[in-house]
Amino acid sequence: MTKRAYLSIGTNLGDRFDNLARALDLLMRNPANQNLKVSPIYETEPVGGVKQDDFLNIAVALDTNLTPLELLHWLQIIEKSLHRRRLIHWGPRTIDLDIVLYEDEKWQTANLKIPHPEMGNRRFVLQPLLDVMDDDSVHQAWIKRLLQNTTDHNWIRPVE
Ligand SMILES: Nc1ncnc2c1ncn2[C@@H]1O[C@H](COP(=O)(O)OP(=O)(O)OP(=O)(O)O)[C@@H](O)[C@H]1O
Numbered sequence: 001m002t003k004r005a006y007l008s009i010g011t012n013l014g015d016r017f018d019n020l021a022r023a024l025d026l027l028m029r030n031p032a033n034q035n036l037k038v039s040p041i042y043e044t045e046p047v048g049g050v051k052q053d054d055f056l057n058i059a060v061a062l063d064t065n066l067t068p069l070e071l072l073h074w075l076q077i078i079e080k081s082l083h084r085r086r087l088i089h090w091g092p093r094t095i096d097l098d099i100v101l102y103e104d105e106k107w108q109t110a111n112l113k114i115p116h117p118e119m120g121n122r123r124f125v126l127q128p129l130l131d132v133m134d135d136d137s138v139h140q141a142w143i144k145r146l147l148q149n150t151t152d153h154n155w156i157r158p159v160e
Pocket residue numbers: 072086088089090091096097098099100110111112113114115116118
């Protein structure tokens with residue numbers, strides 16, 4: 001059964017534009033993923049207290065025949081192939097791919113939490129997510145409300 005999934009992707013190490021392009025290419029190399037919609041690219045202030053370079057962030061919507069765990073696994077393969085190293089919690093990374101929403105399903109396991117628990121605290125997730133959200137999505141009104149009410153006032157600006 002095909003499901004609509006929404007991902008958040010961030011990068012602040014190396015060639016950030018190339019990292020995004022490579023991540024999207026790898027994402028769609030899995031034939032279970034179709035109908036990709038990509039948000040504008042935003043440059044964003046690092047959130048979370050670690051001093052580090054600015055991020056590029058995007059969100060994507062896609063149809064997938066993967067289960068949430070299979071999708072997570074595919075995202076981790078992409079992170080590995082882009083040589084992501086996990087050094088500091090909330091620290092710099094070549095690429096980070098998170099599942100934000102998966103249809104209207106809820107997951108609460110050690111390895112996978114959907115909706116992503118931090119989304120409401122991250123303008124860099126909410127704004128691009130709204131950009132790719134389908135108008136008929138059951139989530140749209142909720143995401144608009146989260147964006148209006150978020151206490152995250154770090155800057156984000158679309159890249160020209
Ligand atoms: N919705 C989700 N999407 C991606 N990973 C998730 C999700 N929920 C839980 N995880 C788990 O989070 C781990 C990733 O941790 P990671 O080091 O990327 O955290 P982080 O990027 O520093 O922080 P954050 O997850 O808040 O962005 C993965 O191993 C995965 O099992």
